[in-house]
Amino acid sequence: MGKLKIEDLDKISESVRKRISLREGAGKVKITVHMGTCGIAAGARNVMTAFLNEIEIHNAKDIIVVTSGCAGLCSKEPMVTIEYENQAPVKYIELNEEKVKKIFDEHVLHGKIVPEYALSIGSERIQ
Amino acid sequence: MEDLSLHILDIVENSIRAGARNVKIKIIIDKKNDLLNLEIEDDGKGMTQDEVNKIFDPFYTGQNKKTGLGLSLLKDSVEKAEGQINVFSKVNTGTKVVANFKLSNPDMIPIGDISETMLVLAISNQDVRFKLNHICNGNEFVFDTDEFKEARNDSLNFLKEVKNKLENYKKFLATIKGDLYGI
Numbered sequence: 001m002g003k004l005k006i007e008d009l010d011k012i013s014e015s016v017r018k019r020i021s022l023r024e025g026a027g028k029v030k031i032t033v034h035m036g037t038c039g040i041a042a043g044a045r046n047v048m049t050a051f052l053n054e055i056e057i058h059n060a061k062d063i064i065v066v067t068s069g070c071a072g073l074c075s076k077e078p079m080v081t082i083e084y085e086n087q088a089p090v091k092y093i094e095l096n097e098e099k100v101k102k103i104f105d106e107h108v109l110h111g112k113i114v115p116e117y118a119l120s121i122g123s124e125r126i127q
Numbered sequence: 128m129e130d131l132s133l134h135i136l137d138i139v140e141n142s143i144r145a146g147a148r149n150v151k152i153k154i155i156i157d158k159k160n161d162l163l164n165l166e167i168e169d170d171g172k173g174m175t176q177d178e179v180n181k182i183f184d185p186f187y188t189g190q191n192k193k194t195g196l197g198l199s200l201l202k203d204s205v206e207k208a209e210g211q212i213n214v215f216s217k218v219n220t221g222t223k224v225v226a227n228f229k230l231s232n233p234d235m236i237p238i239g240d241i242s243e244t245m246l247v248l249a250i251s252n253q254d255v256r257f258k259l260n261h262i263c264n265g266n267e268f269v270f271d272t273d274e275f276k277e278a279r280n281d282s283l284n285f286l287k288e289v290k291n292k293l294e295n296y297k298k299f300l301a302t303i304k305g306d307l308y309g310i
Contacts, residue, residue, distance in 0.1 A: 033251070035140050036140070040128070040136055040137050040140075041128055041129075041133070045133065045243055045244065048247050048250075049243055049246065052246065052250060052286060052290075055283065056283070056286060056290070059283065061281075061282065061283045064282070065251055066251050066252075067140065067143075067247070067251040067252070069144055
């Protein structure tokens with residue numbers, strides 16, 4: 001391994017800060033939009049911009065939005081995973097802008113899971 | 128994929144998964160020569176020549192849980208529009224995808240909403256620098272996420288500043304629309 005430079009340490013520090021910010025309360029909710037080829041083709045970009053619009057409308061400051069690759073369930077795309085502080089992650093499937101509004105109002109803002117759009121909570125499958 | 132902006136999102140997501148911290152996207156519309164050139168360059172982990180040789184094979188992927196269809200779908204869109212695509216890569220240095228399309232070809236894919244693609248990339252990867260240069264017949268628009276460095280500690284403010292800049296990009300796109308053969 002080569003010598004670490006100050007810039008390398010800054011990068012590591014930034015990435016760790018992001019990872020632990022949710023745990024420490026800087027971000028109350030983490031929204032992961034699955035943005036693999038299958039997700040993009042199914043409309044994941046519109047789902048993500050719908051979440052960003054809701055964040056702006058509600059002036060919500062404690063929300064982290066990230067993307068990830070394919071979750072392995074291409075036929076259920078677009079999918080997102082919501083991690084609300086102190087709760088198990090919830091995977092929502094086959095999303096559209098209307099469903100995003102409901103999930104944002106109920107789960108992201110108030111921690112109330114929307115079971116009709118959810119596939120699983122933690123490792124438990126709902127349907 | 129419905130349009131070019133979704134292809135760009137897909138290819139750049141690959142760059143991110145390959146550890147890129149800097150991604151440059153260049154779109155050049157050259158009406159005189161009837162060409163649209165697209166270049167996407169990253170400083171990710173790069174690929175060996177053996178991996179590059181397989182990159183357009185459907186379902187080939189260097190990562191777990193990937194469909195391996197992204198580049199083969201882009202190649203398909205390029206070839207339908209009588210274009211060419213090349214990938215240059217070097218391990219530990221990065222990868223460059225270069226594609227061109229014949230603008231007047233009836234099968235030319237629509238450009239789509241590149242401002243939405245840039246919004247999604249910038250917001251979900253705030254530690255990555257994205258630079259977009261969109262050039263059309265001598266007019267150029269530059270979007271560089273380094274401009275918003277100061278706003279990174281306040282994610283809501285960052286979102287508002289990026290959206291504001293991309294509104295200007297939409298205005299730029301509206302002014303060049305007449306140069307795009309209706310795409």
